[in-house]
Amino acid sequence: MGAMLSSRRGAPRSEKSRQAILDAVSSQFQERGYASLTIEGVAAQAGVGKQTIYRWWSTKSDLVAECLLEGRLFPDRLSLPDTGDLRIDLIDWVGQIFELMRDPAGRGLVTSLIAAATANEQIGQRLRETLGGHQSVLARLTAGVEAGQLSPNRPVAELSEALVGALILKAIGGGGTEPQDAVLLVDAILS
Amino acid sequence: MGAMLSSRRGAPRSEKSRQAILDAVSSQFQERGYASLTIEGVAAQAGVGKQTIYRWWSTKSDLVAECLLEGRLFPDRLSLPDTGDLRIDLIDWVGQIFELMRDPAGRGLVTSLIAAATANEQIGQRLRETLGGHQSVLARLTAGVEAGQLSPNRPVAELSEALVGALILKAIGGGGTEPQDAVLLVDAILS
Amino acid sequence: MGAMLSSRRGAPRSEKSRQAILDAVSSQFQERGYASLTIEGVAAQAGVGKQTIYRWWSTKSDLVAECLLEGRLFPDRLSLPDTGDLRIDLIDWVGQIFELMRDPAGRGLVTSLIAAATANEQIGQRLRETLGGHQSVLARLTAGVEAGQLSPNRPVAELSEALVGALILKAIGGGGTEPQDAVLLVDAILS
Amino acid sequence: MGAMLSSRRGAPRSEKSRQAILDAVSSQFQERGYASLTIEGVAAQAGVGKQTIYRWWSTKSDLVAECLLEGRLFPDRLSLPDTGDLRIDLIDWVGQIFELMRDPAGRGLVTSLIAAATANEQIGQRLRETLGGHQSVLARLTAGVEAGQLSPNRPVAELSEALVGALILKAIGGGGTEPQDAVLLVDAILS
DNA sequence: GATTAAGCGAGACGGTACGTCTTGTCTTTAC
DNA sequence: GTAAAGACAAGACGTACCGTCTCGCTTAATC
Known part of the structure; x- marks a missing residue:
């Protein structure tokens, strides 16, 4: 039956x-x-x-x-590390992305992804999630709050958005991508 | 002669x-x-x-x-107001942009600009400057520091970048664009 | 068994x-x-x-x-009549075909059959036999000879071929298809 | 001016x-x-x-x-000769065409032309004129009448059509194309 | 009854060509 | 010498069919 x-x-x-x-x-x-x-x-x-x-x-x-x-477009090395120290991890990660963007090919990869995202909301969401979402920045920020490394009243979602947005803005509009710029940016976000 | x-x-x-x-x-x-x-x-x-x-x-x-x-692509209303209160002005401005982005046509305008920026660095820089640059956010932040509305050791360039970047990320990747999201975002940036 | x-x-x-x-x-x-x-x-x-x-x-x-x-492509009315008078029968039959060909749809049907015949010799032979073959023109001509309506030394196979050929030529190349043209053509063939 | x-x-x-x-x-x-x-x-x-x-x-x-x-598709040799003897000329010409048609390639050429004619009336008319028209068969038949080789009351236009039609029918439907068939066909047409 | 072939409907596949659109260049005439 | 007009080689677009190839049925004949 x-x-x-x-x-x-x-x-x-x-x-x-x-x-x-x-x-x-x-x-x-x-x-x-x-x-x-x-x-x-x-x-x-x-x-x-x-x-x-x-x-x-x-x-x-x-x-x-x-x-x-399916994760076929990204180098894996770009995943956010987790050493326990939120600030160091973020600086490291942003630094890696900046390094990628300093290479014209890498910059092209990123701007191409953004171009694709302007044509397809799914890509935009995916980009947002992959870079800033549950798997990475947002999660680490939340973990940082729990670990007492970040004041609990900081709006982690917005900060994550601001950080990732800044990366995208640098990709399309220029702006410093030297190692010290990573420090400045992360510190600005972490307040 | x-x-x-x-x-x-x-x-x-x-x-x-x-x-x-x-x-x-x-x-x-x-x-x-x-x-x-x-x-x-x-x-x-x-x-x-x-x-x-x-x-x-x-x-x-x-x-x-x-x-x-030549300013032919943007509605003029999008210029950052100056009432003297930095926070209110930014919330107002971000709110206007969110309102534009809530309309599919407006959203299309913004993503089209981003698409254009991925093809032409000049456009990216222009976008960066127009939205976040000397004429607007950065200048207002700097003025806010001078007016004592913002702590003098805040990295205004980075904050400006983060704010504008967040807008762009919302344009391509979704994310809340309701009026209260403007408040949350601005407050997150202003710390 | x-x-x-x-x-x-x-x-x-x-x-x-x-x-x-x-x-x-x-x-x-x-x-x-x-x-x-x-x-x-x-x-x-x-x-x-x-x-x-x-x-x-x-x-x-x-x-x-x-x-x-299987006779699915042709209207049955196109079969050669047999009233006993060869000339009248042929004129009648040719006249019917001309009438069909004066209508664009009917003309299309005929040219389509010819097009099919150029791609497939079987179709050509079938067309030849159906229109001019044993069942019809050739048989009637032969019968006409036996009935004394046609001189016995007329080459009936060739005449049949010439008559059917003329129809096909008119189908693909134009040429008069008015009722009197049927008379002229049949009389030319019957000499 | x-x-x-x-x-x-x-x-x-x-x-x-x-x-x-x-x-x-x-x-x-x-x-x-x-x-x-x-x-x-x-x-x-x-x-x-x-x-x-x-x-x-x-x-x-x-x-x-x-x-x-523009005459780019035809071998020139196919033009109707003029030795003064209408019957001989026609037999010669039809014989040449039969020879062409006995070769598969030549046969293909002719059926291809017919296929093209079914798709385009201009081609059909052109074919009709080139093969049977003023330049060739019809003209020679008319000249034959004037030269007393053909009875003046023969319908030259129809005979020309019948002759050319017979050629086309042989091309698509088979039928004898041996040299003696040329004689039979021409004699049938000339009565 | 179980097995075994075929036939069948559906439909995905690698291809080829279609006719259209746009690119960036070139060539002409008009001003 | 700039401009409008528009032809040109190139090549991608998205569609339509081609003929072949699985699939999962269904339908007999054979074991």
Whole structure:
């Protein structure tokens, strides 16, 4: 007895093609940036028909969003360390990002992500969460409050937003990204 | 006996065409956004040959940059007020920007500007300066320090950057833009 | 004691699907013409998987050929009448075809058949036989010779070919298709 | 003084591109036939953008029509000879066409032309005129009447149509194309 | 009855070509 | 010498079909 009413007929989606496509998106994004990433280029590199892309994603920003979601666009080294000392950790992390941004390629990566985010709210949210969200800055700030390293009445959500926002602003608008700028920025945020 | 002081031969640049082009850029930008703004569309709307555009600007982001520089892309109401009370002024200003961003069209305007900024550093700098720079937030913060409304050892440049960055992050990544969020954000920045 | 002469295992070919496919081909051919008839469209209209078509026919011209063979593409009224008077019958028949060709839709039907014939020799032969072959013109001419209405040394095969050929030429290249043109043509052929 | 009111501004059509395109169409048509001639293939072979083709022609049949009009698709040898003897000339000419049609490539050329004609009435008319029209069969038949080789009350237009039609029918539907068939056909037409 | 082939509907897949759009350059005529 | 007009090579866009290939049924004939 057990209901059957199974799924649907027809060949199932090819996981192999999906992986090939996301691989290609990731590599093209990193090599050429968001603006000159093309669906045709992705299809060609992935060895896939264009229709297979359009069947599952509607825009190139959707493609990029899925890559981002799967963590294919970011170097892992960018994760926020946790030595116990909040200030040192944040300075270290911001410093790493600044270092990445001092390299034109790295800067391009970041501005490309921002460009992608302007085309797709999901990417924006993901960026926000990845950089500043539960997994990282916000969590560390909250932990810092609990550990007594931060006054409990500091509005951690807003501070996290301000810190990450400052990084983005520096990426698109210039502004100092030398090591000491990391110290200044973090100290300004931590008050 | 007319003065000669001749520069070079041939017809001088047509100011009329220049204005028509910038008008068209501004209107297309506002109607369709940065991504779907095209040189051809601008030329057509301006009643101008494409070459006339390419002769004086090299990319569409340059066009947009010049529009931004001439203040054609922004509603004037967005300038930071000065009632003497720094906190109130900032909350008011941030609140206005949040209100703009709550409307999808306004949100599109802002994300389009950010998109343009990712393609052109000048635009980024301009954005940074217009929103957070000498003319506005930074200047008001500095004035606030002088007026004793802000502790003199607060790093005003960084705070300005953080505030404007938070706005941009909210534009691309979501995040609260209700009136009370303006209060929270400004208070977080002012410590 | 029934013979077994067994076939093979597995489900037998579905006659229902076959009919649905040929129906769809016929309707699409008549509505859209040979050039814009597609296998996918036929499959969709017939409620059939593409593979079921490809299993039994290799090209769309094969499909059309089978339709033609089953008489699904032609109005029946086009069959050559037999009143006993060869000349009158031919003029009548040619006149009917001319009438069909004066209507753009009918003209399209004929040119579509010719287009199909250029892609598939079977269709060409079938067209030739159906229009000019044993069942009709050639047979009537031969009968006419026997009935003494046509000189016995007239080369009936060639005349039949010439008459049908003239119709086709008028279909693709224009040329008069008024009622009196039928008289002229038939009289020219009958000498 | 002297009216100027000259033509129009902008670069004039490039004759070089036009020639390259028609060359490519002609070569592709001859090599691959009408059905597998593609606009993209023509553009590539001609070293031309697709838009340059679409700017001046709307369909591939228009392209082929213009080639035909410029005499780029036909071997010249197919012109009807004129030795003074109408019957001999026609037999010779029909024989040459039959010879061409006995070769698969030649047959393909002819059926491709017919296929093109089904898609474009101009091509049909051109084919009709080139093969049977003023320049050839009809003219020779008319001349034959004047020379007393043909009874003056024979309907030359219809006979010409019937002869050319018979050729086309043989091309698409089979039918004898041996040398003696040329004799039979011409004699049937000449009565 | 269980097994085994085929047929079938659905539909994903790698491709090719379509016809359109835009880019940045070039060429002409008008002012 | 600048400008409007517009042709040009290039190439990406998103769509339509092609013919092939799984899938999970269903339908007989064979064991």
